[in-house]
Amino acid sequence: xxxxxxxxxxxxxxxxxxxxxPAASLIPADAPFPKAAKVALGMPQLRKNLAHATGxxxxxxxxxxxxxxxxxxxxxxxxxxxxxxxxxxPELAIEFERNAIAAGATVHWARDGAEANRIAVRxxxxxxxxxxxxxxxxxxxxxxxxxxxxxxxxxxxETDLAELIVQLAEDRxxxxxxxxxxxxxxxIRDIFDQRMGDAPAGLTDDPAALAEAARLxxxxxxxxxxxxxxxxxxxxxxxxxxxxxxxxxxGRMCLTMPETLISIVGIEKLLPRFEDLEVFMQLLPRSSTxxxxxxxxxVWTGSREGDGPRDVHVILLDNGRTRVLEDEVGRQxxxxxxxxxxxxxxxxYERTGGHAYGHVYPGPIGAILAPQLEPGxxxxxxxxxxxxxxxxxVCPVKIDIPEVLVHLRQQGPHAAGEQAAMGAAKAVMAxxxxxxxxxxxxxxxxxxxxxxxxxxxxPWPGSRxxxxxxxxxxPKEDFRSWWKERQR
Amino acid sequence: xxRVGLFITCVNDALYPETPKAVVQILERLGYEVDFPAAQTCxxxxxxxxxxxEDARTLARSFEEVFGGYDAVVTPSGSCAAMVRDxxxxxxxxxxxxxxxxxxxxxxxxxxxEDVGARFPHRVTYHPTCHxxxxxxxxxxxxxxxxxxxxxxxxxxxxxDQCCGFGGTFALKNSEVSSAMLADKCRNAAxxxxxxxxxxxxxxxxxxxxGLTRAGGPRPVHYAEILASAA
Ligand code: SF4
Numbered sequence: 001x002x003x004x005x006x007x008x009x010x011x012x013x014x015x016x017x018x019x020x021x022p023a024a025s026l027i028p029a030d031a032p033f034p035k036a037a038k039v040a041l042g043m044p045q046l047r048k049n050l051a052h053a054t055g056x057x058x059x060x061x062x063x064x065x066x067x068x069x070x071x072x073x074x075x076x077x078x079x080x081x082x083x084x085x086x087x088x089x090p091e092l093a094i095e096f097e098r099n100a101i102a103a104g105a106t107v108h109w110a111r112d113g114a115e116a117n118r119i120a121v122r123x124x125x126x127x128x129x130x131x132x133x134x135x136x137x138x139x140x141x142x143x144x145x146x147x148x149x150x151x152x153x154x155x156x157x158e159t160d161l162a163e164l165i166v167q168l169a170e171d172r173x174x175x176x177x178x179x180x181x182x183x184x185x186x187x188i189r190d191i192f193d194q195r196m197g198d199a200p201a202g203l204t205d206d207p208a209a210l211a212e213a214a215r216l217x218x219x220x221x222x223x224x225x226x227x228x229x230x231x232x233x234x235x236x237x238x239x240x241x242x243x244x245x246x247x248x249x250x251g252r253m254c255l256t257m258p259e260t261l262i263s264i265v266g267i268e269k270l271l272p273r274f275e276d277l278e279v280f281m282q283l284l285p286r287s288s289t290x291x292x293x294x295x296x297x298x299v300w301t302g303s304r305e306g307d308g309p310r311d312v313h314v315i316l317l318d319n320g321r322t323r324v325l326e327d328e329v330g331r332q333x334x335x336x337x338x339x340x341x342x343x344x345x346x347x348x349y350e351r352t353g354g355h356a357y358g359h360v361y362p363g364p365i366g367a368i369l370a371p372q373l374e375p376g377x378x379x380x381x382x383x384x385x386x387x388x389x390x391x392x393x394v395c396p397v398k399i400d401i402p403e404v405l406v407h408l409r410q411q412g413p414h415a416a417g418e419q420a421a422m423g424a425a426k427a428v429m430a431x432x433x434x435x436x437x438x439x440x441x442x443x444x445x446x447x448x449x450x451x452x453x454x455x456x457x458x459p460w461p462g463s464r465x466x467x468x469x470x471x472x473x474x475p476k477e478d479f480r481s482w483w484k485e486r487q488r
Numbered sequence: 489x490x491r492v493g494l495f496i497t498c499v500n501d502a503l504y505p506e507t508p509k510a511v512v513q514i515l516e517r518l519g520y521e522v523d524f525p526a527a528q529t530c531x532x533x534x535x536x537x538x539x540x541x542e543d544a545r546t547l548a549r550s551f552e553e554v555f556g557g558y559d560a561v562v563t564p565s566g567s568c569a570a571m572v573r574d575x576x577x578x579x580x581x582x583x584x585x586x587x588x589x590x591x592x593x594x595x596x597x598x599x600x601x602e603d604v605g606a607r608f609p610h611r612v613t614y615h616p617t618c619h620x621x622x623x624x625x626x627x628x629x630x631x632x633x634x635x636x637x638x639x640x641x642x643x644x645x646x647x648x649d650q651c652c653g654f655g656g657t658f659a660l661k662n663s664e665v666s667s668a669m670l671a672d673k674c675r676n677a678a679x680x681x682x683x684x685x686x687x688x689x690x691x692x693x694x695x696x697x698x699g700l701t702r703a704g705g706p707r708p709v710h711y712a713e714i715l716a717s718a719a
Contacts, residue, residue, distance in 0.1 A: 386655025
């Protein structure tokens with residue numbers, strides 16, 4: 001490994017560590033997005049880490065997606081399969097349950113996160129365990145399983161490298177796929193050094209050394225764990241199988257070594273047929289890590305004597321999903337396969353990171369999913385977008401994110417002042433005469449600035465514009481008078 | 489069909505007369521009869537994208553009344569053309585969008601002209617605006633037209649496909665994030681050493697230009713004005 005770091009002169013070293021400050025502790029989770037974003041924008045290291053990481057993965061994705069001639073057809077197929085699932089979700093869920101039970105699994109249904117957490121704790125207790133190892137899973141982040149376990153006197157250990165970093169730092173994930181994307185490797189070295197307990201002395205920020213330290217730390221956990229908790233990328237109704245797609249192999253350890261396995265699966269993860277995986281296994285790795293194929297794909301169906309966990313539980317989680325399903329436009333969000341491509345291309349996410357969104361699902365998908373999963377709690381998120389459409393362009397399941405953003409904006413609530421301004425603008429624009437009068441008035445009113453050509457400073461709310469941009473002044477002669485003159 | 493309706497857009501109506509003038513000149517040079525219906529105002533995009541669907545619907549209906557009688561409508565705005573084409577079907581069920589063309593679409597796909605006979609001896613960089621490129625699918629159409637301009641020196645804009653941070657009310661509601669995006673766009677624009685930064689939408693150019701007058705860098709110009717410059 002080279003000692004030169006990209007773009008900086010800081011050498012790979014075991015230099016004295018600075019104290020770990022979790023990023024999430026600095027960015028207010030409950031603040032409205034613009035406010036939280038402002039804090040994040042003021043953290044130069046965070047922005048540098050994000051720009052570097054998203055830029056790298058963006059380029060990788062574009063390259064491998066471009067290699068497939070039928071990429072657009074794959075996207076169409078994936079969108080069609082997901083739409084089909086949404087149309088017959090109840091029937092598919094029951095088919096999945098039937099087949100999973102026939103294969104030896106126990107299937108539970110959870111209306112919400114609280115119910116799922118209670119079921120999981122009960123299973124852990126029945127297994128006589130006090131701790132579990134975890135496969136990286138967004139569903140368990142969504143229902144705050146780790147926090148609930150802790151409150152119940154149980155401990156959940158993350159085994160995904162990035163989740164481990166976040167857990168050790170007592171931080172919150174800031175990205176769907178790479179929860180520790182906001183840390184660079186020097187910061188990660190410091191976290192291991194100060195929080196892991198068994199980090200080797202003189203640990204450097206060499207990625208291989210960091211991975212080795214994590215490996216040794218986790219190995220002990222794998223060997224002693226009796227219970228594992230996972231999510232799933234896909235749940236196949238036809239066979240009752242679950243699928244986990246990962247890069248590190250730590251998930252595979254969790255899925256095979258413990259006696260008991262609990263998988264918490266959002267009901268939107270269902271696929272009708274096993275062969276549907278053919279489509280998604282081409283799209284997911286390319287869209288998420290920018291790899292043609294991920295190193296580990298685990299598929300399991302119920303339980304089998306002498307092969308993996310004996311006690312296999314599946315908790316099918318609703319937690320607001322059936323309500324989202326009722327909205328014909330908004331339900332597209334349930335097609336998401338959590339690849340995170342939309343985060344990586346999003347110019348807003350790239351500059352703010354995930355914490356500013358105040359929800360486990362950040363970025364473009366979070367901006368359409370969070371307000372639907374928790375109505376009334378994230379009304380500012382549909383506005384956290386310039387509607388540039390980069391997300392829609394890359395989404396492997398073709399979720400029209402800008403369309404859903406606009407749809408959610410329509411549902412309000414709208415601030416009274418804005419509503420009045422929009423109403424007035426419409427009233428003028430709907431009457432051509434009034435519109436022409438208004439244009440004339442604007443030309444006259446801006447006379448004092450005419451010579452300069454622009455306005456540099458405006459009072460609030462215009463200051464929201466002039467904080468970083470000048471505003472042009474209407475011209476002396478408009479198009480209309482030019483046109484009239486010509487017609488004569 | 490040699491008669492076309494011109495939709496200049498509310499932004500140009502208020503701030504940028506030179507752009508629609510340029511469109512008129514280009515089209516007339518190609519032998520088209522241009523008609524400017526004076527009752528036109530706004531396509532309703534700001535209202536639609538900010539979540540005011542009813543207001544947008546009202547404005548869409550007036551637009552349809554004003555332009556419904558034309559076989560072809562030309563507009564120098566990618567985002568307004570996208571509004572009519574993508575959103576009107578949901579708002580009013582109107583199919584008018586098929587007859588509304590952004591200028592480069594009209595020139596290349598309808599008129600079948602790539603070289604409009606312009607000369608512009610300057611260094612120019614091009615910013616592909618998001619709605620024009622992604623929603624409307626303009627691709628490299630404006631650039632193809634610019635390439636045919638005599639004596640122009642086109643230079644690539646680094647990270648060209650990144651949004652400038654305008655996004656209508658986004659620039660106000662999320663002013664800080666928008667400003668951060670703008671700062672990057674201005675830095676990239678300045679790095680090209682170009683005299684002009686061209687684009688297909690004066691609303692985006694208002695934003696980028698408003699940043700460039702402070703940061704220093706190329707002058708914003710609608711590409712139509714380059715195409716209209718006489719040989
Ligand atoms: S919305 Fe699309 S791009 Fe974003 S994470 Fe989900 S599947 Fe991936």
